Amino acid sequence: MRTYHQLTDPDRSGLADQIGAQRRRVAERLAGVRRIVAVMSGKGGVGKSYVTAHLARALARAGRAVGVLDADLNGPTIPGLLQTPPVATPPAIGLDGVKCVSMGQFMNEGAPLTFKGPTAESFVWRGAMEASALRELLGDVAWGTLDFLLLDLPPGMQRYMELCDLLGNPPAVLTVTIPTPESHDAVRRAMRAAVDRGSQLLGIVENMVGPQFPGSAAEDLSREFSVPVLSRILFNPTAADWEELASQVSDARRTTDDAR
């Protein structure tokens, strides 16, 4: 009996072509974006969204055109941090003119992310559904011309891996940690995964610096991965702190392999 590849007539459903069209749509939408930066950690609760929102605002105040994609589909916080108004068609425009898209714009206040479909064995399809939602957030938004598109990732590595597939090339990565040894251990794994996947590590932001969270995570990670600590953010950061970080990110050199 002949096998799949031995049947030469085209597959009427053209599933591979449909997937290809989806990828092209993402690429076309992002054609006007100069730099894509994934803000990630691997550790929850370190302030990734907070850093993303304030970095985006500081870049915008410095005259850059900035967009933020809230890739935390289950716990979207960017609309609140950027104080975006409800809009029918994303992107919404938030504080300092930052463009934003988030699942939060598609769900009612307080509602969890729920998909229509059979609840039994939903783990089989839920991951694919979330990846499709991420694809639409990337490819169905008229981003226009942007200097930076910041991707606010949730804890863990799944969303990062999905982004690498959707973008074609791995995005540059800005890592956020807090000083503790526990954060170091989790963030280290994420940075290793990013390196293995081929992402450029732009640098490390150490957040929540102060006596509440003792440790030297950023310094240790910096030494291990040979990347700079771009900023140490205190519990009560000033606008100057964010402007300094924005300046560092703006000056970071690109490698030839990253997504933009």
Next chain:
Amino acid sequence: MKFLCVECDQQMAFGERQLPGDGTLAATFKCPKCGRVVAMLTNPMETQLVSSLGVEIGGRTVPAEPFEMVNSMVVAGSAGSPAWSSDAQERLARVPSFVRGMVKKIYADYAKERGINEITPAVMDTARAELGLEGM
């Protein structure tokens, strides 16, 4: 996916796709040589997996709309379980107490799966018919 008529060693041609509305999918394929038709029937979980990729069995006839999947598949809805109308609550109260919790969950799951925010007697009737819950 492709279908082969083993007897004729011919690739079968896609015929039509049907979505009965119960979460399943039916697609027919026909052998161009002997004319035999087979139907591929997927269960709700398999159908959902294909839907979650944002693709259509049989091919797309029109390009995807912006946010097509998010708008059609995400339940924007409630902050918790579906609400129960007062007459639906009265009807639920008539269910024997030892199975009431299970029955309530069945109706709630049915509503959630379909993005229904409020359970009414009409919704309960439809669920009973679709799920074979006569007597609940």
